[in-house]
Each structure stands twice: as structure tokens, then as C-alpha cells.
Amino acid sequence: MLNWESIFATRSNRMRASEIRELLKLLDRPEIISFAGGIPDPELFPNDAFKEAYAEIFGGPTVGAALQYSVSEGYRPLREWLAGQMAAIGIPASVDNIFITSGSQQGLDYLGKLFLSPKDTALVTWPTYLGALQAFNAYEPTYDQLNPAGNRTPGAYAQAAEEGGGRVKFAYLSADFANPTGETVDRAGRERVLALAEELDIAVIEDAAYQSLRYDGEAVPPILALEIARKGDINNTRTIYCGSFSKTLAPGLRVGWICAAEPVIRKLVLMKQAADLHSSTINQMAIATVAERGFDEQVKKIHGAYRQRRNAMLLALERYMPAGVTWTKPEGGMFIWVTLPKGTDGAELLAKSIETAKVAFVPGRAFFADGSGENTLRLSFSCANGRMIDEGIRRLGDLVRGEVAQAA
Numbered sequence: 163m164l165n166w167e168s169i170f171a172t173r174s175n176r177m178r179a180s181e182i183r184e185l186l187k188l189l190d191r192p193e194i195i196s197f198a199g200g201i202p203d204p205e206l207f208p209n210d211a212f213k214e215a216y217a218e219i220f221g222g223p224t225v226g227a228a229l230q231y232s233v234s235e236g237y238r239p240l241r242e243w244l245a246g247q248m249a250a251i252g253i254p255a256s257v258d259n260i261f262i263t264s265g266s267q268q269g270l271d272y273l274g275k276l277f278l279s280p281k282d283t284a285l286v287t288w289p290t291y292l293g294a295l296q297a298f299n300a301y302e303p304t305y306d307q308l309n310p311a312g313n314r315t316p317g318a319y320a321q322a323a324e325e326g327g328g329r330v331k332f333a334y335l336s337a338d339f340a341n342p343t344g345e346t347v348d349r350a351g352r353e354r355v356l357a358l359a360e361e362l363d364i365a366v367i368e369d370a371a372y373q374s375l376r377y378d379g380e381a382v383p384p385i386l387a388l389e390i391a392r393k394g395d396i397n398n399t400r401t402i403y404c405g406s407f408s409k410t411l412a413p414g415l416r417v418g419w420i421c422a423a424e425p426v427i428r429k430l431v432l433m434k435q436a437a438d439l440h441s442s443t444i445n446q447m448a449i450a451t452v453a454e455r456g457f458d459e460q461v462k463k464i465h466g467a468y469r470q471r472r473n474a475m476l477l478a479l480e481r482y483m484p485a486g487v488t489w490t491k492p493e494g495g496m497f498i499w500v501t502l503p504k505g506t507d508g509a510e511l512l513a514k515s516i517e518t519a520k521v522a523f524v525p526g527r528a529f530f531a532d533g534s535g536e537n538t539l540r541l542s543f544s545c546a547n548g549r550m551i552d553e554g555i556r557r558l559g560d561l562v563r564g565e566v567a568q569a570a
């Protein structure tokens with residue numbers, strides 16, 4: 163029998179099943195109230211708009227093109243629509259600055275592939291999006307902690323990377339309603355990240371997967387917009403913006419985009435030619451049609467539903483969580499991040515919770531590149547209704563109260 167491990171490349175050593183995906187498999191049980199999966203509510207997908215768009219494609223003159231191979235950059239009318247969207251959020255960009263990906267996850271994989279040689283350093287927040295760690299891990303980097311609230315000196319980062327045998331290549335962050343914390347980096351924090359990147363002469367990867375999901379408060383300009391305001395032209399910038407239709411229209415179509423300086427886009431196009439030639443032509447066409455006809459209306463619908471659920475979860479946490487437990491108060495997105503008293507273990511709590519309280523969530527440790535964060539957990543409110551939220555948080559609060567009392 164072939165010893166597969168002996169022929170797997172070293173880059174496969176860090177590929178492990180995501181704790182979250184494994185969990186999701188177990189959570190179909192009807193008795194469990196789940197705040198675990200960070201997925202959009204399927205009830206909110208614009209089904210009718212997609213049905214109409216696909217019917218028009220199949221019944222019209224473009225069906226041949228829709229089912230045919232297409233260019234690696236992406237479907238031009240979609241890129242044109244996106245250029246308009248980017249301009250509206252302070253990012254004047256031409257179609258040549260926009261590249262379509264098969265979900266923003268593919269963008270993260272490509273950027274890892276483009277920048278990271280083994281032992282190079284990626285700066286990430288602690289915690290950060292687990293999928294980004296998974297994407298980057300394949301390129302065998304080390305991680306160092308990015309802290310928009312106040313970073314170490316550029317020299318300290320550079321020295322640590324050099325001691326590890328590589329150099330710092332980029333800072334990755336989700337500046338709006340991050341997965342897993344729900345938190346937003348303020349303008350000063352964004353400027354600090356940019357200043358650090360300039361000092362280190364590295365790229366900034368701005369993961370904007372949740373940017374359109376703001377329910378209240380003032381929008382903060384994207385990092386790329388702040389940089390263009392200073393440099394005058396997107397082609398002089400170092401920030402690479404990763405967008406997604408997954409949280410606004412539908413994740414199953416796998417359509418996202420990257421907006422960045424042309425030299426980066428040109429490299430990404432070559433990578434796509436080698437990897438999958440192009441993203442699904444017909445899905446890009448359907449997304450373009452649905453987005454052109456009703457993107458704003460769809461986003462408004464999502465805001466209404468998720469705002470209500472976020473409010474319900476914040477209220478329930480206030481009502482049921484014992485003293486010593488704290489949580490974030492996100493202005494958008496899908497997540498609330500809970501910090502339990504020190505000494506409480508989120509993974510152990512989950513095992514007990516599944517058994518007794520019958521409530522699921524994601525233990526926070528998986529989101530930390532250094533394996534810390536054991537006393538944290540991520541709650542998602544996107545797929546739960548008000549009754550489930552109140553009941554689920556009540557049961558979780560009872561469980562946590564018992565744990566905290568036992569530890570004291």
C-alpha cells in the first residue's frame with residue numbers, strides 16, 4: 163500500500179479540516195439551536211431574480227456565450243458594474259483594476275500563492291478569519307500579530323520575520339464587521355495599518371466580505387479608498403481589496419472579485435489561467451443581471467432582517483449572561499464575539515452545550531494563529547429567528563453561569 167504521507171508535499175502538512183466545517187456536519191440535528199454556521203439565511207436569497215436571470219439567458223441569444231469558456235479576467239459587464247460600485251465607496255477604478263474570482267476565498271488563496279514563499283510572514287489580527295489562515299497555510303508562512311489599535315514598530319516586525327528566515331509580505335485584515343469578532347476598525351486604525359505597510363513596504367489585503375452589511379453607525383472609508391485619496395491613483399496603491407457576492411446575493415454561485423493596482427491584477431489573471439481558466443461564465447452573467455436590477459434593494463432587505471436578529475441577540479446576552487462575560491456590539495455583519503472569564507474553555511463548553519443546553523457555537527481558538535483565545539466563542543445571528551435567539555442564549559447563559567460558578 164502506498165504510503166501517501168511520504169509523497170505529499172510539505173505544504174499539505176498544515177491542511178486540516180476546519181473545525182467549523184466539521185461542526186456544521188453535526189448540526190443538522192433538529193433539537194440543536196445553532197449559532198455556529200456563519201452562513202447567510204437562504205430565506206433571503208433573491209430566488210425570483212435569479213430564476214428570471216437564468217431563464218433570460220437560456221431563452222436568449224447569449225446562451226452560447228453563457229455556456230462557453232470565457233476570459234480569465236471575468237465577465238466584462240460585471241466588471242463594469244463593479245467599477246461603478248467601487249467608485250461609489252470612494253474607490254475610483256477602471257475595469258482593468260477588477261478581476262473576478264470564484265468567491266473571495268479563491269482570491270485569498272491566489273494572494274497567498276502570489277506573495278508567500280515558505281517562511282515569509284503574513285501579518286494577521288488575532289483572531290482572524292479562519293478561512294484566510296487555511297488559504298495562506300498552504301504556502302507555509304509564519305504569522306505575526308497585526309494590531310490596528312497599536313502595532314509594534316516596523317523594525318520589530320521586520321526583525322522577527324528575518325529571524326524566521328523570510329520577510330513580511332502583507333497585512334491581512336477584515337476592517338468591517340470582521341469574522342469572527344463583528345468588530346470594525348476605525349479610520350485611525352486603518353491609517354495605522356497603511357502606515358505600517360508603507361514602512362515595511364508590504365501589501366495590505368483588505369477582506370471586504372461583510373462591508374455592505376452595515377445596519378447602523380457611520381460607514382468608515384475602505385482602506386483602499388483612504389490610500390487612493392492620498393496617492394491619487396489606484397495604480398499607485400498597495401492595498402488589495404477582496405469583495406464577495408456571497409453575503410449579499412448568494413454564496414452558491416461562487417462569485418467574488420479583487421480590486422487592485424494593475425500589476426497585481428495582471429499576475430492574478432495568469433494564476434487563474436493556470437488554476438481554473440475562469441469563474442463560471444453563466445453564474446457571472448446571472449450575478450451581473452441580478453445586481454444591475456436590484457442590488458440595493460436586496461441589500462436593504464438583508465439589513466432589515468439581520469439588524470433585527472443582531473438586536474435580539476444583544477438583548478438576550480444582556481438578559482441571560484452572568485457577570486464576567488463580555489461581548490462585542492457589532493454595527494453590521496453576522497457575528498458577535500463573546501469573551502468568557504479566564505479559565506473557561508470554549509471547546510469544552512461546546513461539548514457540554516451540545517449534550518445539555520443543545521446550543522451550538524464556534525469555540526474561538528480556531529481563529530487564532532497562535533492557538534490562544536480558549537476563553538472566547540463566536541455566535542452567529544444570521545440564520546436564527548427571534549424565538550430561537552432568546553431561547554438559545556437563555557440556555558447558553560444558564561450553562562455558562564454554572565461553569566463560571568464551578569470555576570470560582
Ligand SMILES: Cc1ncc(COP(=O)(O)O)c(C=O)c1O
Nearest residue numbers: 265266267291341371406408418
Ligand atoms: C471574512 C471572510 N472572507 C472571505 C470569506 C469567503 O467568502 P466567499 O468565498 O464565499 O466570497 C468569508 C466567508 O465566510 C469570510 O467570512
